[in-house]
Amino acid sequence: MPPRRPGRGDRGQVAIEFVGTVPLILLLVAAVWECVLIGYAFSLAGNAADEAARAGAVKGGAACAAAAKEHIGEAWDLDVDCGTSGDIYRAKVSLGVPILFPGLSFDRIEGTGGAALEKEAK
Template sequence: MAARSRDRGQVAVEFVGMVPLILLLVAAVWECVLIGYAFSLAGNAADEAARVGAVHGEAACGAAARRHIGDAWAVQVSCGSAGDIYKATVSLHVPVLFPGLDIGVPITGEGGSSQEKEGE
């Protein structure tokens, strides 16, 4: 019985010691999810912007890219023709724990679409 009384509270002490490590692991996994989401978001926005820009021009291209990305993300869009292909490049910054707080590392998505004329 004496050995048993010395071990009382041991699980609580171990749990308190592990909580910071568990929280750090959760934060690291969440950051990886945000980075993956940023890659997906940038690529999709660039594809959509290139499709719209191929028909309607550069102003519509930038608006289409921003429409597919939330206001919390810092976004830079560049659009233009390259021969018969209309290209769009969307750049987002890697967020730290939530969009809006970034470290300045860009994630770039590129999209292209064949040139079209409205009405064809």
């Protein structure tokens, strides 16, 4: 009698599980990347607002917008609002929240900054 041929058992099971979990892993990576981009956008908005407020307090309104735009690329959809509030020069920077990469956005993130007005001694 010939020896009995063993059944296939669970051959190929690892490949099937891998194919099934790859979309979930890719979705998780995309979600983590989106969180990183949102955090980076908050950081950029806050820094740009601080830079803009300081430049505006020293040099005026035109310098405020230029300072905000200096460190932020075009893909972030930047809006800057500068002005005085008493003895404080305030800057409000608004950036588009990116969807997987800067340039494609669905909402806005705002950062605000303020600096004391610089006055010349008389």
